[in-house]
Amino acid sequence: MGRPKKVISPRVVEKLAAIGASTKTIADKLGCSVDTIDGRFSGELAKGRATLQIAILKQQIVIMKRGSGQMAMFLGKQHCDQKDTPVAVIENNNFNLKYSKEDVKNEVERRKAENEKAKEAERQKINNGVKVGVN
Numbered sequence: 135m136g137r138p139k140k141v142i143s144p145r146v147v148e149k150l151a152a153i154g155a156s157t158k159t160i161a162d163k164l165g166c167s168v169d170t171i172d173g174r175f176s177g178e179l180a181k182g183r184a185t186l187q188i189a190i191l192k193q194q195i196v197i198m199k200r201g202s203g204q205m206a207m208f209l210g211k212q213h214c215d216q217k218d219t220p221v222a223v224i225e226n227n228n229f230n231l232k233y234s235k236e237d238v239k240n241e242v243e244r245r246k247a248e249n250e251k252a253k254e255a256e257r258q259k260i261n262n263g264v265k266v267g268v269n
Contacts (some may be wrong), residue, residue: 140166145197147175151182152189203247 142164157179157264161168171179172188191209198205210216 139172142166142170142174144175144178147171148178148182149184151179152185154186203244210266 146164147160150163154165157168157171160179161171164171194205194209198209209217
């Protein structure tokens with residue numbers, strides 16, 4: 135006769151997984167082994183982790199809608215098979231590195247935005263310096 139099963143609430147396992155706790159952390163918190171959590175609560179772990187992923191995605195969408203181009207690109211890569219990595223192609227025994235039109239366009243837009251921010255920061259410095267000098 136083996137030892138009695140430890141009473142563990144499936145709901146607690148799910149809630150801990152939903153806040154990002156690792157299986158080891160959950161096991162430590164509940165006083166049991168990782169094998170117990172993995173073996174008896176795999177469904178709750180999966181559901182909790184899915185809940186966390188959905189919460190993260192919702193927040194990322196909010197950030198993207200506020201104007202974060204980087205977040206939009208990140209989500210595109212994660213969910214729309216978009217890539218910004220070059221494609222290596224061998225043609226007629228020559229090695230060529232090719233970028234998609236979208237990759238080039240995104241890089242140009244990123245650099246333009248970076249330059250505009252730098253110019254605006256410089257204008258602000260100049261304006262602030264003029265204002266200080268006049269007073």
